[in-house]
Amino acid sequence: MKKEADEGVTIPLKNYRERVLAATGVSKSTFQKISKEAQKVEWGGPSTSFQSPKKIRNTKKRKLDRTSPDQIKSMREIIYDFYVLEKRLPTLKCVLQKINDRQILTEAISISSLNRLLKKIGFR
Incomplete structure (x- = not known):
């Protein structure tokens, strides 16, 4: 928002989502993940498990x-x-x-x- 104070409005006021993302420094993909998790919570209640995509799982020997x-x-x-x-x-x-x-x-x-x-x- 300091940038907007110096240069004026760079992102239109109608695009509130882009303005908030720019102000907070959050990427669009992170925002989408948070929104998707919020929808899951609204529909089915809070999730009891967390995903860990790069977790190494122990497997038994072949x-x-x-x-x-x-x-x-x-x-x-x-x-x-x-x-x-x-x-x-x-x-x-x-x-x-x-x-x-x-x-x-x-x-x-x-x-x-x-x-x-x-x-x-x-x-x-």
């Missing part, structure tokens, strides 16, 4: 971290042999079936876990 180098070597051999013998690209379903047939892994593994494991060891 079973994929327990694969031995011998198991990884065997999986690579299966994929490379698939290229040579079948003359086509292997799918996750086919690779999973071959892994289960040879009993490389001691525990059952899902297709999404196999996908993660193959990406981890260098396949696309």
